[in-house]
Amino acid sequence: MYIKELTSKEQMLDYLHVIQELYPALTADYYGEMLDKMLPHNYGQIGVFDGDRCLGISGYWAGTKLWCGAYLELDNVVVIEAARGTGAGKLLSTYLDQKATELGSHIMTLDAYSNNFKAHRFYYNQGYAPRGFHFIKILDADKLT
Numbered sequence: 658m659y660i661k662e663l664t665s666k667e668q669m670l671d672y673l674h675v676i677q678e679l680y681p682a683l684t685a686d687y688y689g690e691m692l693d694k695m696l697p698h699n700y701g702q703i704g705v706f707d708g709d710r711c712l713g714i715s716g717y718w719a720g721t722k723l724w725c726g727a728y729l730e731l732d733n734v735v736v737i738e739a740a741r742g743t744g745a746g747k748l749l750s751t752y753l754d755q756k757a758t759e760l761g762s763h764i765m766t767l768d769a770y771s772n773n774f775k776a777h778r779f780y781y782n783q784g785y786a787p788r789g790f791h792f793i794k795i796l797d798a799d800k801l802t
Contacts, residue, residue, distance in 0.1 A: 658712065658745060660752045663702040666692045672704055675714045679735045703752060705736070705745045712740035715749045719760050729757035731767035734776075750783045 663669050669692055670685060677683050692700075699720055705713045713736035721727050731753060736746045757765050768791050769776045795801070 658705055658707050658743070658748055660748060661704050661706055663704055663714075666696060669702050672711045672714055675704070675711050675735060675737055676733060678737055679733060700732075703749065703756075705740075705748050707740075707745075712737055712743070712745040713749055715753060717753060717756070719762070726763045727761050729753065729760060729762040729765045731765065734767065746779060747783075 663672070666689065670689060673683065673685055673688055676688065695716075698718075700716060700718055702714060702716045704711045713734070715734040716732035718730040718732055719728075720730070734746070734749065736749070753765065765785070767780065767785065769780060
């Protein structure tokens with residue numbers, strides 16, 4: 658297995674089927690529109706591969722906030738079901754740790770659904786811990802994927 662940076666919208670769109678494991682209703686058109694909005698704002702994406710087969714994807718955001726300084730936020734981390742337990746997730750995590758260090762990040766952050774206990778266990782094992790609540794206020798439920 659190896660990591661590959663997906664550096665263009667076209668490359669990211671090639672692996673829509675992996676993201677669809679998390680968001681089954683996500684269309685190529687909508688995904689493309691979102692990438693057009695995200696890519697100019699420090700969004701990046703990596704994939705873990707076995708040969709030509711993409712086993713997992715993680716998006717990430719690099720930024721700075723007053724409370725923590727430089728950070729790297731993981732976004733929509735997904736490993737295809739058939740590849741879970743193979744070390745693909747660990748490879749993504751290790752690579753992103755290195756990326757965060759290279760970018761001078763002070764912390765790494767991520768959101769995980771409160772009922773996704775398998776993800777919680779994985780992230781605890783990678784050194785993450787909950788430090789607060791991520792509150793949301795839904796303004797237009799029809800726009801959520």
